[in-house]
Amino acid sequence: MTELAFQPALISGFTGQAGTLDDLSIGLFVLDQNQCLTWCSPVAASIFGIDENLPAEGIPLSHVEGVMGIGLSDAVRTVAQSNEPYVRQGIQCTNLAGRYLEIDFSCRLSDDVGNNTIYGAIRESYGAPDNSLYELQDELRILAEVASALSSTQEIGQVLRVILTGATASQGLGFNRAFLFLYDDDQNSLNGHLAVGPSSPEQAAFIWNHLEASPMSLAELLVDAPKDNGSVRDSITRLISDLELPLENSSLLGQSCLTGQWTILTGDMDLDEATIRLTRRLGTTNMALVPMVSKGHLRGLLAADNLFTSRPISDEQVRLLQVLANQAAVAMERARLYDAMVERTQQLEKANALLAESQDQIIKFEKMSVIGELTSAVAHELRNPLTVVGGFANVLLNGNLPDDQREYLNIIASEIKRAESVLDHVLDFSRASRQENQVVDLVRLVPRCLELLSSRRREGNQNIELTNMVPAAEIYGNEDQLAHAVYQMLWLIADEIIPPGKLKISLCSLDGRAEIRFEIETSTRDRAMTTRKLEQIFGAETATRRLTVMVAGETVRYHSGIMRLETVPGLTPKLIVKLPLYRREHE
């Protein structure tokens, strides 16, 4: 760059100091009558954004000003024409190098050197160029990368690790260690939860050297951090995992959490007991304490320190840590709400399934109830005609009749009696159908049916034995219908199959179902006959012919159960009824 020989007086005229041009913190420049730079100092070149290694001579001001866009050309023209100095402060612009500036600018016409030579001075408004903008950009980058990492996960553990990594990474806030405490609403205390950082100076050196050897961006660290150095993180977490800090309003911790304001602890502070417990555990009295608050609720506390480097903690660092802490609190709240939503969704799905099941049951019940009503009405309507026909047959039988007529009338009377028996059975079932479903304990129901059978049989319950009863076997259904079905099965077996042999009844629960087993024990000689009789009554092909068996089978099926015969050659034949056990979670 061409330098002109400025007179010392000129220099001092600008600055009031002796020295060289390069010493000046104000940028100086000279413009010729064509508003082209003939010279500018390094500071001026920097402010203009001109590469100081290239000659500034001949660079038109309009070229510079065209980028800066602040009317320098007009100002210089005015100065040249009027000989009035131009001064303007606090001009915001962007220079040729793309740097944002706020500058003070002045220029005046020179009478000493030549025609229309303009001398100008330029400086940044805050004195020496400062890095606040770069710092701001850096802070924004950290926050943006942390926010991006947080938005990619709903898992609360991952959220907390991202925050702590952001606080401790050198590409992040650069604290040596960060500790996270979660707030316990019930106990009003802070409980140690997670920590990131080395647990000793040696480990610190090892980790930081390792990271420097394989540098990763903050974004990469936030994604990868949970996967490496797990043992170190675990040991640092163990430092606080059993720590419980009660929050008292009078303590520093309590005050910080109550007000939501961060605090920087220093060694010279007068600390309360709870805070002392924390500092002792962490091994330092110099730390930042930042409460994590979301929607006015305390979620936890972030503590960060520089134990190994002893770097002082600045307000700006803690301010940024507070932003991270708030992000963490929001993310925790979001994760909590997400978990609650998932749980609620599962509950709703369960309830929906139960509702669908109940709906099916209600429809079934309604159908059965309607069938019951219809059946009852029909049965009652039939009883009168049956009484009349059977009654007159019996009246006629009292008289003198030829044998064949007597025989016919006997047939009429006995068939009417059979029809009346079916009617009784159907009416009993229809009466039972109108009862509401409830929890039925088969352990009480089966013996009750046996007692009823005993009262109606001349031989009582001879040859019938109750064995192997479980303590309880609850099912959900119509108690009368079930009792009716079990009674009918008992009656049929007792009346038509035994003796010979013995009926053994057992009740067990298996695979979510109650199982009633009717086993007919006979001698080997009688087994085939017993099996045949059982198949005739309860076999799949014949069961539909007998109304009583059909109704019993329908009752079992209505209760989502199965009724089947087990007749294996050489083994005791069995009638097995399986019914689903009642699940108490329905309540």
Added chain:
Amino acid sequence: MSKTRILIVDDEKALRLLYATDLTASGYQVDVAAGAAEALDKVDNKKYDLIILDIEMPDMSGMEALELLRKKSPDTKLLINSAYSIYKSDFQSWLADDYLVKTSDLSILKDTIERLLKCQSTHPSNTNKS
């Protein structure tokens, strides 16, 4: 010796005929009424030893008639004979001396009549009577 007088109250003509035929053949003096109103008229004019009463009748329910008959003729035995068993659990049916469900086996009816006329009732309201 005068015959025991029985009144049969039932809206079914065939049943009235059946019971009247069989009970007359068994030695009873039998009257019939097609409904409760007719029965109350007959009771005003004649004393009966036993009334056999149906429940489901078009003009007046047998349960209603039961109360009126009991008031008119406190000494007469009242036997409910219905196709429906559900009225057994009706408290009002306790006004009767017994309750039968209709059956073609007339011997059950006749045995019950005999028992009642001997002043033995098994209906819950009369369990303490001898």
